[in-house]
Amino acid sequence: MVCILPCCFIHRNFRLLVLFTYFQKSAFATHLPLHRSPMASRLRLAASGENPITYSKSGAGGEGGTERNPEEARRREVTDLGGGSEVVHVARFVAREAAWGWFDYLDKRIPWTRPTIRVFGRSAVQPRDTCYVADEGLTDLRYSGHQPHAHSWDEFPVLKDILNAVHEALPGSHFNSLLLNRYKTGSDYVSWHADDEPLYGPTPEIASVTFGCEREFLLRKKLTKSQASPGSGEVAPKRLKVSAPQQHSFLLKHGSLLVMRGYTQRDWQHSVPKRAKASSPRINLTFRRVL
Numbered sequence: 001m002v003c004i005l006p007c008c009f010i011h012r013n014f015r016l017l018v019l020f021t022y023f024q025k026s027a028f029a030t031h032l033p034l035h036r037s038p039m040a041s042r043l044r045l046a047a048s049g050e051n052p053i054t055y056s057k058s059g060a061g062g063e064g065g066t067e068r069n070p071e072e073a074r075r076r077e078v079t080d081l082g083g084g085s086e087v088v089h090v091a092r093f094v095a096r097e098a099a100w101g102w103f104d105y106l107d108k109r110i111p112w113t114r115p116t117i118r119v120f121g122r123s124a125v126q127p128r129d130t131c132y133v134a135d136e137g138l139t140d141l142r143y144s145g146h147q148p149h150a151h152s153w154d155e156f157p158v159l160k161d162i163l164n165a166v167h168e169a170l171p172g173s174h175f176n177s178l179l180l181n182r183y184k185t186g187s188d189y190v191s192w193h194a195d196d197e198p199l200y201g202p203t204p205e206i207a208s209v210t211f212g213c214e215r216e217f218l219l220r221k222k223l224t225k226s227q228a229s230p231g232s233g234e235v236a237p238k239r240l241k242v243s244a245p246q247q248h249s250f251l252l253k254h255g256s257l258l259v260m261r262g263y264t265q266r267d268w269q270h271s272v273p274k275r276a277k278a279s280s281p282r283i284n285l286t287f288r289r290v291l
Contacts, residue, residue, distance in 0.1 A: 079248060084203075085264040087219065089250055093169065093209065093257035103211040103254075105158055106283050111151070112182055118145035128188040133159060134177035138290040139199045141177070150177075159285075166207050166287055170259065173205060175287035183215065186278030189271070194222070196265040201291045206260045210252040213282040217258065218271050221246035252284075 077089040094102070112129035132141060132148035133156065140147055153160050159178060167173055181190070195206055208217075252258060260270070272284075 081219070081248070081262075081264060081268060083267055084262040085267055086261050087248070087250070087264065088257075088259040088261070090169070090257040091253060092255060094165075094211075094255035096255055099211055099255035102158065102162065103283055106180070106211065106285075107182070107281065109156065109158075110180060110182075112180075113148075115146050115148070117143075128190060129182035129184065131180040132178070133180070134290065138177060141179070141197070141199070141290075143197065148179075162209065162285065163287065166209065166257070169257065170205075170207060173207070173289075175205075175207065175289050177288050177290050179286045179288065181284045181286070183213070183272065183278070183282040183284070185281070186275040189274045192220070192269045192271045194265045194269050195286075195288070199290050200265070200288055202266065203262055204260075204265055204288060206265070207287040208252070208258045208260075209285045209287075210254065210256050210258075211283040211285075212254060213278050213280040214251055214253040215272050215275060215278055215282050217250045217252050218273065219248040219250075219264075219268050220270075222267055222269055 075091070077091075079087040079089070081087065110131050112131055114129050115126050116123055117126050118124075126144075126146075130148065132150055133153055134141070134150040136152070138150070140150070153163075163175060163178070166175065183189070195204065200206075250258060260268075
């Protein structure tokens with residue numbers, strides 16, 4: 001038996017079928033985004049040559065980036081160390097995804113080296129990669145028997161962009177040199193020291209920007225002369241116990257800014273210790289002013 005449907009019924013349902021098919025195609029073509037990995041997005045950002053930093057007048061990241069809370073992004077934590085020393089910490093100086101763009105660029109484009117240095121009279125390979133950038137005509141930087149080659153800012157225009165962002169965040173600052181460090185794994189570290197070289201003057205301001213793996217940054221009060229090892233002229237290798245106010249710890253996360261001011265280099269030491277759980281690289285930019 002053959003069932004013959006009215007023409008009007010067939011026409012109406014055919015139109016519905018056409019509309020349904022069109023809607024399906026449109027939805028998949030325009031409303032369902034293709035999957036793109038975060039790493040691919042970061043690589044495109046780094047290769048584009050555009051400035052991925054977003055920051056506000058107060059120096060925090062978030063404008064046009066992934067931050068959603070402007071007040072949180074602008075928050076600065078100021079730690080008064082006493083005696084004219086202080087530390088300023090901005091947890092979200094650069095928006096997260098923008099900071100990944102900078103990380104990828106720096107990791108691949110900077111001519112990293114791992115020099116041999118002198119530590120307590122012995123030669124040793126520095127436990128981190130480094131690079132130095134500075135204005136022309138400045139006094140040469142020398143530390144632990146090593147004098148790094150000073151690259152020009154013009155070789156890495158992105159570093160000038162980051163420098164401008166730091167200057168805008170810290171009105172009155174005039175940094176003219178930059179020491180970059182790359183900690184490839186948790187075995188890379190920097191031991192207790194102070195950036196008290198004479199070329200920086202008695203009260204240097206040092207601004208540190210972190211990209212990549214978060215690491216712990218420690219501060220401790222310097223030993224007094226009575227606590228140093230007698231007759232050696234060096235600080236005692238074994239640290240005496242000190243009270244809590246003489247020790248501070250900061251967790252420097254991806255895109256954060258930390259600033260040391262006043263007499264911090266004269267009266268305090270800092271370090272980034274080994275951390276077994278830190279399995280990915282961290283890149284740290286420390287901006288300084290050579291007098």
